[in-house]
Amino acid sequence: MPKVLNPILPGFNADPSILRVGDDYYIATSTFEWYPGVQIHHSKDLANWDLLIRPLNRKSQLDMRGDPDSGGVWAPCLTHDGEKFWLVYTDVKRKDGSFKDTPNYIVTAPKIEGPWSDPVYINSSGFDPSLFHDDDGKKWFINMLQDHRRRPRAFAGIRLQEYDPKQEKLVGPKKTIFHGSDLDLVEGPHLYRRNGYYYLLTAEGGTGYEHAVTLCRSRDIWGPYELHPQKHILTSKDHPLTALQRAGHGDIVDTPDGKTYIVHLTGRPTTQFRRCVLGRETAIQEAYWDADDWLYIKNGPVPSLYVDLPAATDDGKYWAEQRYSFNPVVGLHKDFQWLRTPEPERIFTITDKNTLELTGREGIGSWFEQALVARRQTHFSYDAETVVEFSPTDERQFAGLVAYYCRYNFFYLTVTAHTDGKRELLILPSEASWPLGRFTFPLPDPVPIPQEGKVRLALSVRGGALQFFYALVGDGGEEKELEKIGPVFDASILSDECGGHQMHGSFTGAFVGVAASDLDGEERKAGFDYFVYRPVRYETDRYEV
Structure with missing residues (x-):
């Protein structure tokens, strides 16, 4: 199998959300204050990716005039419920100082190319929203919870509430289902269901050199959630010399033949000051489910510069x-x-x-x-x-x-x-x-x-x-x-x-x-x-x- 060089999306492609529909793979990444909003790349083999669309491309969907540097569109989550595509995202209006203003929205489309709907406002309680489609047809909305009273860090956990697509709003009780590990700064949540467990994948440690991917699980969607035996299934924080640093904020995808991969953000520092001139990029790692029903990174938890994929990347194009x-x-x-x-x-x-x-x-x-x-x-x-x-x-x-x-x-x-x-x-x-x-x-x-x-x-x-x-x-x-x-x-x-x-x-x-x-x-x-x-x-x- 060819060895593919990470990152698969080089240069400013942060906070990847990955989705497979049939034989097609899609990755949505953050665009922040750059317009149009959200980059969606497409691939058939997980190795070669092409920019397909930026769906937030009109005034009725997105107007970021006045948004600060590194504000705007944060951490989109792309999903499909068997009928249509769903994209949730935050448009951050204020990020520094005592408060954050973080309105969250949902847009939908019958096809990945669109047309994408006007946004439905959901809440503003925190950023990094995600939508989970359960096996019973229910839809669950989760995001990190912002608490301005917590200092110096206002990250208060992962908040869960049901979303009613007919009423286009959150309904029923809401609960903070995970407060994070001792690494703190829990964000970037994604929910999955497998073998009777709900799995919650989160990012922790901030988006710098302490970044990590944390996994926990529960038999009940409301919790309690137990931490993975490794706690952080992917991180570079304890290995400052490894090629891929700042590894965190991941998402999981299964291939048609039963393999599992995780995409994650990463940075490649240069100069003696460890500066990431290409920003936060998207890398991929092979993973596997072990007999204990926990997910592990192959050769992890430290991310690998090279990964085995069915196809080689097109070096000439790059x-x-x-x-x-x-x-x-x-x-x-x-x-x-x-x-x-x-x-x-x-x-x-x-x-x-x-x-x-x-x-x-x-x-x-x-x-x-x-x-x-x-x-x-x-x-x-x-x-x-x-x-x-x-x-x-x-x-x-x-x-x-x-x-x-x-x-x-x-x-x-x-x-x-x-x-x-x-x-x-x-x-x-x-x-x-x-x-x-x-x-x-x-x-x-x-x-x-x-x-x-x-x-x-x-x-x-x-x-x-x-x-x-x-x-x-x-x-x-x-x-x-x-x-x-x-x-x-x-x-x-x-x-x-x-x-x-x-x-x-x-x-x-x-x-x-x-x-x-x-x-x-x-x-x-x-x-x-x-x-x-x-x-x-x-x-x-x-x-x-």
Whole structure:
């Protein structure tokens, strides 16, 4: 059987929920403040996955304007009851401070491709909701319970209540069925039924380096639940040198031939600071049910970098250059997302001239309406480039190429203008300046450029080093050789560990893309001819072969 390299979903694919319907497998992952909401990947063999749909894609379903960094859509759970698909999720409106605002919703669809319904509001008592379809037809809703009185940790256990699909609301008694182990921070619940037991799978220890998957069971859905003999069936917390760190938040799937696998989030740290520049990714492990009716991870509980699966992964596809053109008929490529707004027409359009045209809105890092279109960083080393046409009149108008994590962490090569209106290139770096969110001063020296004409912008990331480049484009479209601009920056700050929050507070991943801002409010437009993302095999990169 082929050895498949983890993760199976590289780069910012956190909190996986896995489902098999017939011979088809689906994984739903969190998207947080990135729009549209929830990524659903599809596979036939558990090894090769393709992004199929982001179902929360219209204003009536999701509006995240004002959601904080690492807020928005948390921990979706995807299930099927034999008739239709069910997707539950949280839209986190506040995550820091004394309270969390965590409304939970359900949407449904007859087919995985949709159409997906408008959301039904369920509750706001906590996050990480899950829906369990019992053998008797009852449906049970569970989520972690948030208690703001508990300090320093407000995780109060896993709450259970019946869901009535006809009334579209929770009914009957509710109970906290599991308070977690001594590791604390219990969340991410999933319920299963097997051989007369109800099994409750949870995540514990926070989403950092103490993360773990905990399993318990009961003969009665209301409990009491007994802990697994190992307590945590999957974790890296006691093995700091293993390849896959931060292992936790899992879900279980059975294959048609009776095998069992668990998918889980993980991180692959680099640099001496153990920074996960690719965010939290999705990995898979083979598991088995032993004679004691407990689930165990094969060769676990420490996660394996390699796993046996029926098919090998397509290595050529993973390393292929992605050159994105823009066509108004085809629309924006599925690799791209934007931030928060359900009204993308206000921030970008694809013109008849086959350019991606961004409308300058608020400053980069705004929680409301910023024009930024980007794709995930899925490799430790890569090149990216674009060609932009932009005519700013002053320093409050800028557009260009950006490597972005959140409002506190980004590197932005801009076409802008000086106060005298003369055009220039200027790098705007914001390096881990939490809680102020300011640029890193002094700014690199600007480079004067002609008042008119297109500019080619590029960047290279080699492990922890980021370098920008530029070249002028002639009237006939000819491009001069790229020249370096600015210093080498520390690319590793585009990571959860530096994401503008304290521990366990940043949850997304690094993106690279294009952006435009107009702080004068004139809505000046910037046109981009293409975008290239080119993976690079680099000798110091770990875990990529």
